[in-house]
Amino acid sequence: MVSFEKYIRVVRDDLDDMEHVNNVRYLQWVQDIAKEHWQELASPALRQKYAWVVLSHHIEYKAAALLDDEIRLKTYVERSGGVTSTRIVEMYAKDTSKMIVKAETNWCLLDMESKKPTRIPEEILNIFHH
Known part of the structure; x- marks a missing residue:
């Protein structure tokens, strides 16, 4: 599996x-990092031909994040088959490495x-699971 990470700082909004x-x-952060991961790995031709839509979200809130906290977001595609893919997003406090949120999202x-809906082609499977 190919993971993608980024950091964000909590702001008042x-x-x-x-x-x-x-x-x-x-x-919103779960959806944003999923999109960024797709854009990072998929060619312009793939991004023009295909799009992902959410089927369901399951989010576990483990700890609170507060103003000015820096959070490490990590995402990866756990499994794919047919027309669907299951993506995991984990969020950690940068200073303590404590998990704040874990989300599992099913995409089509x-x-x-x-x-x-269309079957996930080998080309897409390979970019997430090589």
Whole structure:
């Protein structure tokens, strides 16, 4: 599996009424890093021909992140088959390495021309699972 990582710093707009990162923001980060990973690995031709859509999210909140915390996001595709792929996103506090969030998202590959689900071709399987 080919992982992708990035760091983010928590800003005031990320916080909820309790001064913790809002759950909706975590979900946005899950989607953002998945997209960035796809864009990093897939050729322009693949990105033009295919798109991923979410089927489901399962998110476990392990600890709170606060203003100015730096978070390491890590993602990888755990398994793929047929038209679907399961992606894991993990978020860790940079200073302690403590896990903050773990998300499992099921994605479906769409053919951009037909806008219908399509089997994941070997070329895509290879970029995530080599």
